[in-house]
Amino acid sequence: MDYKFIIKQRMEGYTLTSFGKNLQECSINEKHIALSKALMEEIVPPWRESEKKxxxxxxxxxxxxxxxxxRALSNNLINLNIKNEIESLMNDIGVSYNDIEEAEExxxxxxxxxxxxxxxxxxxxxxxxxxxxxxxxxxxxxxxxxxxxxxxxxxxxxxxxxxxxxxxxxxxxxxxxxxxxxxxxxxxxxxxxxxxxxxxxxxxxxxxxxxxxxxxxxxxxxxxxxxxxxxxxxxxxxxxxxxxxxxxxxxxxxxxxxxxxxxxxxxxxxxxxxxxxxxxxxxxxxxxxxxxxxxxxxxxxxxxxxxxxxxxxxxxxxxxxxxxxxxxxxxxxxxxxxxxxxxxxxxxxxxxxxxxxxxxxxxxxxxxxxxxxxxxxxxxxxxxxxxxxxxxxxxxxxxxxxxxxxxxxxxxxxxxxxxxxxxxxxxxxxxxxxxxGITQRRWLLQSNQELSNFITELLQTDSWITDLSKLKDLERYINDENVLRKFLDIKQIKKDQLAEYILKHDGVQIDSKSIYDVQIKRMHEYKRQLLNAFHILDLYYRLKEDPNMDIVPRTFIFGAKAAPGYFRAKAVIKFINDIANLVNNDSDIGGKIRVVFVENYRVSYAERIFPAADVSEQISTAGKEASGTGNMKFMLNGAPTLGTYDGANIEIVQEAGEDNNFIFGLRVEDIMEIQSSYNPYEYYNGVPGLRRVVDSLINGTFDDKGTGVYSELYDSLLKGANWHRPDNYFILKDFEDYRNAQQAINDIYKDRINWAKRCWMNIANAGKFSSDRTIEEYAREIWNIESTKQEVNIR
The missing domain is CATH 3.40.50.2000 (Glycogen Phosphorylase B;)
Incomplete structure (x- = not known):
C-alpha cells in the first residue's frame, strides 16, 4: 500500500477521534498533532525493538x-529519511508543510x-x-x-x-x-x-x-x-x-x-x-x-x-x-x-x-x-x-x-x-x-538546506552528515571564485529569509545587505553583551559626528533571556533595547546601523539566525566561558568568530586559523597578572569615546523608569557591587581592542571574495566540533559502552 496513503488515513482517523472533525476542517495545530501521532505509529515498533537489542x-x-x-517534527523526519515524502503528502492535501512546522511549539x-x-x-x-x-x-x-x-x-x-x-x-x-x-x-x-x-x-x-x-x-x-x-x-x-x-x-x-x-x-x-x-x-x-x-x-x-x-x-x-x-x-x-x-x-x-x-x-x-x-x-x-x-x-x-x-x-x-x-x-x-560538540543534522542539514545541498554537491557524497571530518575536503575549493560566490549567494538567501522573519515576528525592518553581527546566548555579565552594547553606542556617536564615515552597513542582532531574579542582566537587556530605540529611529545616520533584540529567543529562532550570520560574537571574559557551542554553530554555517581567546574559541582558531577569525582582548594569563591592581578608571578616562558611552547610563540619555538599574550597572563597572570588584569582567579594559577588531571586520568585509575565503575555511575545518566526535569520546573513554549495529527496520 502507498506509504503516503497510510499516513493520510491515520491522520484522518486521529482528527475524527481526537477533534471530532474531518482532516480538512482541522486547524493547523490540530493537523500538526494528527501528523505527529500518525508518525508515532511508525516510530514505536522499531523503538521497542531498539530497546530490546x-x-x-x-x-x-x-x-x-x-x-x-x-521542535521535533522536521528533525524526526530528516533522521527517518522521509521528510520529502511527508512534504509531498502535505502538498497533496493542500497544507503548507512550513505552516505545519511553525505550528509546533x-x-x-x-x-x-x-x-x-x-x-x-x-x-x-x-x-x-x-x-x-x-x-x-x-x-x-x-x-x-x-x-x-x-x-x-x-x-x-x-x-x-x-x-x-x-x-x-x-x-x-x-x-x-x-x-x-x-x-x-x-x-x-x-x-x-x-x-x-x-x-x-x-x-x-x-x-x-x-x-x-x-x-x-x-x-x-x-x-x-x-x-x-x-x-x-x-x-x-x-x-x-x-x-x-x-x-x-x-x-x-x-x-x-x-x-x-x-x-x-x-x-x-x-x-x-x-x-x-x-x-x-x-x-x-x-x-x-x-x-x-x-x-x-x-x-x-x-x-x-x-x-x-x-x-x-x-x-x-x-x-x-x-x-x-x-x-x-x-x-x-x-x-x-x-x-x-x-x-x-x-x-x-x-x-x-x-x-x-x-x-x-x-x-x-x-x-x-x-x-x-x-x-x-x-x-x-x-x-x-x-x-x-x-x-x-x-x-x-x-x-x-x-x-x-x-x-x-x-x-x-x-x-x-x-x-x-x-x-x-x-x-x-x-x-x-x-x-x-553540536549535531550537524540540526545545525546544518536541517537549518541550512541550501548550504547542505551545496556541500553534498561539491563533495559528491552526503557522508559528512554522519562524519563531519569530511568537510576538510572543501579546502580544495578555497581559491575557486565560482564556489565562493555561490557560497555568498547562499548566505544572502539565508539573510533575506531572516530579515523577513524578523520583520514578521519582531516588527523591525533590517537591511539584508548589511553585515549581520550576531550575539545570541544566555544573558550573563561574563558573556559581556554590555561590551557589545557599548561599542554600538560608540559607533552611533561617531556616525552622528561624521555622517560620511565609511562603514559597511551593520545590523546588530541579539537574542537572550535573563534569569528572572538576575536584575543586572535584565538591566543590560533594557539598555540594549533603549540603544535600539535610539539608533533605529535616528534618520541622521542613514540606516547605516540597526539594532534588533529578538523576542523570546529559542531553538527554532536560532535555526534561522545561525545560517544568516556574518559575524559570530563570542566575547566572554577570558577564562570564564567553559566552552560554548554557539560558536561552533556559527562556524559550521560560515561565520568567522569575533572573540576572546577563551573556551572553544581557542580550538576553533587552531582548526580554522587565527587569520580567518578575529581574536581580541585579554587572555587568561593577562588577567591573572593585572587583576589585583586593575583600575577601571584608567580606561574610563583614557580611552577615547568610552566615558561618553558609560556615562549614558546615568546622564539622562536613557530612562530606566526610576528603577535605578542603570546607576547600579554603572556602579558595578566603576565602584564594584555585591561581591564583585569594579569592572569584574574587564569590559572597559577590553573595549578599545574590541573596537579595533570590529573595525578590522568592517575593512575586510568589503573584499567579498577575501571574506568568503575566511568563511569557507571555517566551514571546512568545523569537523572536530561535531557532537558525534564528543559522544565517541565519552562512550570509549568514560562510559565504556559499545555501539550496536543490529538491523532494525525503521519503515
Missing part, C-alpha cells in the same frame, strides 16, 4: 536538569548551552547506535516566554503543552514514589523517542512529571475547604512547573532542591528497578551502568544511590561506595565560583534529612581517607564537602565519581591547574577533557 548491554544514562530539544525544557548540549548528545548517541537514555523533568512551562515592555524583559508562562505533546508517551505503570520530609509524591514518566539519523537505534528521553498521591481530598472539599482539597495536587505539581524557579529566598531554594532530588531519585529508582529484573545482586551494577552528571544539578544522585543501596537493598557502605564511584561521572560546565553550586545545610536537614545524614557519612569517609594520605586540618579543609553550613556539590560530585571532565581544552586545563587543583593533585587519573 540493548537489553543485555552496558548502557549510559544522562542526568540533566534541562534539555533544549527544539518549541519544547520548553531548557534555557542555554547546557540543555542544548544534552539534546545534541542524545541525537549523536542514537545516530551512532550507542545506548544512551536521558533523564530529566517534564516542565509544564519551561523557563518562561520572554516579552519586552518599555525595553524591559517581562516573563510570561510558556504553555508549550497547550495543544498536547504528540511525541511523548505516558508510562503510568512505571511511575515511582519520591519521598521528602513533608511527604511522598509520584514521579510519572513520559518517554520521547530519540531517533538516530538513518541508524538502527531509537533511544529514549524519559522526563518525570510530579503528581500527588491523592489528586483530590473529598473530605476537605465537602467541608468547604476548597483550597485544601487540591493543596496536595498543587504542591506536587509546583515541582515541575518551571525550570530554574527564582531562588532569591528560601522558598525558591527549597523548590529548586525539590526539583533536583525529585528527578534524580525517580531516575535512580527506575534504573535499579530495571537492573533487578535480570540480576539477583548488585556486584555487576557498575558493569552495566554509566551515569553522567550534567553539571552539579543532579549531584544529589550520589548520596541517593547510596541510600538505595544501603537502606533499601541492604548492601554494606563499603560495597555501595565502590559501586557508586565506578558508576558516576561528572561534567563540569563552569569556571565561575558563584556557579559552583552550594546548598545550605539547613535546607537539606529540613527537606532531605536521610540524604543529609548520608552526605555527612561521605564527608567523614573523605576526611578519614585524607588522613590516611597525611592530609589534615587546614589542608584537609579545602576538600570538605560540608563547609560553613553549606554543602559543596562540586566536591561531592568529584569525590563520588570516577571521571571529571571539562568541556574545552582550556577549561579542563584551568580546572586542573587552578579551580580544582587540590582535587587534581588528589585524583589526577580522574580528570580529562571532552570538548563540546
Amino acid at each position: 540493548f537489553k543485555d548491554k552496558k548502557r549510559a544514562y544522562y542526568l540533566s536538569s534541562e534539555y533544549l530539544m527544539g 518549541d519544547a520548553a525544557l531548557g534555557n542555554g548551552g547546557l540543555g542544548r548540549l544534552a539534546a545534541c548528545f542524545l541525537d549523536s548517541a542514537a545516530t551512532l547506535d550507542y545506548p544512551l537514555t536521558g533523564y530529566g523533568i517534564r516542565y509544564a512551562f519551561g523557563i518562561f516566554k520572554q516579552k519586552f515592555m518599555d525595553g524591559f524583559q517581562v516573563e510570561a508562562a510558556d504553555d508549550w503543552l497547550k495543544y498536547g505533546d504528540p511525541w511523548s508517551i505516558r508510562k503510568e505503570d512505571e511511575k515511582v514514589r519520591v519521598r521528602f520530609s513533608s511527604g511522598e509524591i509520584y514521579a510519572v514518566p513520559y518517554d520521547t523517542p530519540i531517533i538516530g539519523y538513518k541508524s538502527n537505534t531509537i533511544n529514549t528521553l524519559r522526563l518525570w512529571k510530579a503528581e500527588p498521591l491523592e489528586v483530590f481530598n473529598f473530605k476537605e472539599f465537602n467541608d468547604q475547604h476548597y483550597d485544601l482539597a487540591v493543596k496536595e495536587k498543587n504542591d506536587a505539581e509546583n515541582i515541575g512547573k518551571v525550570l530554574y524557579p527564582n531562588d532569591s529566598n528560601d522558598e525558591g531554594k527549597i523548590l529548586r532542591l525539590k526539583q533536583q532530588y525529585f528527578f534524580v531519585s525517580a531516575s535512580l529508582q527506575d534504573i535499579v528497578r530495571n537492573y533487578k529484573m535480570n540480576h539477583s545482586d548488585f556486584k555487576d551494577f557498575s558493569y552495566y551502568h554509566a551515569i553522567q552528571l550534567n553539571d552539579t544539578h543532579p549531584t544529589v544522585a550520589i548520596p541517593e544511590l547510596m541510600r538505595i543501596f544501603t537502606r533499601i537493598e541492604g548492601l554494606s557502605w563499603e560495597e555501595s561506595w565502590n559501586i557508586v564511584v565506578n558508576t558516576f561521572a561528572y561534567t563540569n560546565h563552569t569556571l565561575l565560583a558563584e556557579a559552583l553550586e552550594q546548598w545550605p545545610v539547613k535546607l537539606y536537614k529540613a527537606l532531605l534529612p536521610e540524604i543529609y545524614d548520608i552526605i555527612v557519612g561521605i564527608n567523614n569517609q573523605l576526611m578519614h581517607e585524607l588522613g590516611g594520605r597525611g592530609i589534615y586540618n587546614s589542608e584537609a579543609y579545602q576538600y570538605e564537602i560540608i563547609q560553613h553550613d553549606s554543602i559543596k556539590m562540586a566536591h561531592l560530585a568529584i569525590y563520588g565519581s570516577k571521571s571529571i571532565n571539562g568541556v574545552a581544552k582550556i577549561h579542563s586545563d584551568l580546572l586542573k591547574d587552578r579551580e580544582l587543583n587540590q582535587w587534581y593533585r588528589l585524583y589526577p587519573e580522574r580528570f580529562n577533557n571532552k570538548t563540546n
Whole structure:
C-alpha cells in the first residue's frame, strides 16, 4: 500500500477521534498533532525493538536538569529519511508543510548551552547506535516566554503543552514514589523517542512529571475547604512547573532542591528497578551502568544511590561506595565560583534529612581517607564537602565519581591547574577533557538546506552528515571564485529569509545587505553583551559626528533571556533595547546601523539566525566561558568568530586559523597578572569615546523608569557591587581592542571574495566540533559502552 496513503488515513482517523472533525476542517495545530501521532505509529515498533537489542548491554544514562530539544517534527523526519515524502503528502492535501512546522511549539525544557548540549548528545548517541537514555523533568512551562515592555524583559508562562505533546508517551505503570520530609509524591514518566539519523537505534528521553498521591481530598472539599482539597495536587505539581524557579529566598531554594532530588531519585529508582529484573545482586551494577552528571544539578544522585543501596537493598557502605564511584561521572560546565553550586545545610536537614545524614557519612569517609594520605586540618579543609553550613556539590560530585571532565581544552586545563587543583593533585587519573560538540543534522542539514545541498554537491557524497571530518575536503575549493560566490549567494538567501522573519515576528525592518553581527546566548555579565552594547553606542556617536564615515552597513542582532531574579542582566537587556530605540529611529545616520533584540529567543529562532550570520560574537571574559557551542554553530554555517581567546574559541582558531577569525582582548594569563591592581578608571578616562558611552547610563540619555538599574550597572563597572570588584569582567579594559577588531571586520568585509575565503575555511575545518566526535569520546573513554549495529527496520 502507498506509504503516503497510510499516513493520510491515520491522520484522518486521529482528527475524527481526537477533534471530532474531518482532516480538512482541522486547524493547523490540530493537523500538526494528527501528523505527529500518525508518525508515532511508525516510530514505536522499531523503538521497542531498539530497546530490546540493548537489553543485555552496558548502557549510559544522562542526568540533566534541562534539555533544549527544539521542535521535533522536521528533525524526526530528516533522521527517518522521509521528510520529502511527508512534504509531498502535505502538498497533496493542500497544507503548507512550513505552516505545519511553525505550528509546533518549541519544547520548553531548557534555557542555554547546557540543555542544548544534552539534546545534541542524545541525537549523536542514537545516530551512532550507542545506548544512551536521558533523564530529566517534564516542565509544564519551561523557563518562561520572554516579552519586552518599555525595553524591559517581562516573563510570561510558556504553555508549550497547550495543544498536547504528540511525541511523548505516558508510562503510568512505571511511575515511582519520591519521598521528602513533608511527604511522598509520584514521579510519572513520559518517554520521547530519540531517533538516530538513518541508524538502527531509537533511544529514549524519559522526563518525570510530579503528581500527588491523592489528586483530590473529598473530605476537605465537602467541608468547604476548597483550597485544601487540591493543596496536595498543587504542591506536587509546583515541582515541575518551571525550570530554574527564582531562588532569591528560601522558598525558591527549597523548590529548586525539590526539583533536583525529585528527578534524580525517580531516575535512580527506575534504573535499579530495571537492573533487578535480570540480576539477583548488585556486584555487576557498575558493569552495566554509566551515569553522567550534567553539571552539579543532579549531584544529589550520589548520596541517593547510596541510600538505595544501603537502606533499601541492604548492601554494606563499603560495597555501595565502590559501586557508586565506578558508576558516576561528572561534567563540569563552569569556571565561575558563584556557579559552583552550594546548598545550605539547613535546607537539606529540613527537606532531605536521610540524604543529609548520608552526605555527612561521605564527608567523614573523605576526611578519614585524607588522613590516611597525611592530609589534615587546614589542608584537609579545602576538600570538605560540608563547609560553613553549606554543602559543596562540586566536591561531592568529584569525590563520588570516577571521571571529571571539562568541556574545552582550556577549561579542563584551568580546572586542573587552578579551580580544582587540590582535587587534581588528589585524583589526577580522574580528570580529562571532552570538548563540546553540536549535531550537524540540526545545525546544518536541517537549518541550512541550501548550504547542505551545496556541500553534498561539491563533495559528491552526503557522508559528512554522519562524519563531519569530511568537510576538510572543501579546502580544495578555497581559491575557486565560482564556489565562493555561490557560497555568498547562499548566505544572502539565508539573510533575506531572516530579515523577513524578523520583520514578521519582531516588527523591525533590517537591511539584508548589511553585515549581520550576531550575539545570541544566555544573558550573563561574563558573556559581556554590555561590551557589545557599548561599542554600538560608540559607533552611533561617531556616525552622528561624521555622517560620511565609511562603514559597511551593520545590523546588530541579539537574542537572550535573563534569569528572572538576575536584575543586572535584565538591566543590560533594557539598555540594549533603549540603544535600539535610539539608533533605529535616528534618520541622521542613514540606516547605516540597526539594532534588533529578538523576542523570546529559542531553538527554532536560532535555526534561522545561525545560517544568516556574518559575524559570530563570542566575547566572554577570558577564562570564564567553559566552552560554548554557539560558536561552533556559527562556524559550521560560515561565520568567522569575533572573540576572546577563551573556551572553544581557542580550538576553533587552531582548526580554522587565527587569520580567518578575529581574536581580541585579554587572555587568561593577562588577567591573572593585572587583576589585583586593575583600575577601571584608567580606561574610563583614557580611552577615547568610552566615558561618553558609560556615562549614558546615568546622564539622562536613557530612562530606566526610576528603577535605578542603570546607576547600579554603572556602579558595578566603576565602584564594584555585591561581591564583585569594579569592572569584574574587564569590559572597559577590553573595549578599545574590541573596537579595533570590529573595525578590522568592517575593512575586510568589503573584499567579498577575501571574506568568503575566511568563511569557507571555517566551514571546512568545523569537523572536530561535531557532537558525534564528543559522544565517541565519552562512550570509549568514560562510559565504556559499545555501539550496536543490529538491523532494525525503521519503515
